[in-house]
Amino acid sequence: MTLRKVIRAWRDPAYRASLSEAERAQLPESPAGIIELTGTALDAVAGGGGTSGGSHNSSASSHSSTSSASGGVPPPPPEPR
Numbered sequence: 001m002t003l004r005k006v007i008r009a010w011r012d013p014a015y016r017a018s019l020s021e022a023e024r025a026q027l028p029e030s031p032a033g034i035i036e037l038t039g040t041a042l043d044a045v046a047g048g049g050g051t052s053g054g055s056h057n058s059s060a061s062s063h064s065s066t067s068s069a070s071g072g073v074p075p076p077p078p079e080p081r
Contacts, residue, residue, distance in 0.1 A: 001026055007076040015073075 001009075001023065009016045010030045019027075 003079055004076050008073070011076070012073045 006027060009019060009024075009027055010032075016024065016027075
């Protein structure tokens, strides 16, 4: 499997799910590791706790539409020379 496909599989859950069981078994672990956050940890994440009333960030919505247009996946970094 090429480095580009490995990185795509790490970043794109839909692509990873489309791989065969044998291909998924060949994937090295992501250098970011597995991250599991509990509900308490998620509450501490900015924007994750409660409602502060009415304000909606319009830049977030324009960003999400840009991400959707590109499939929501940033391009992989260039391969080392």
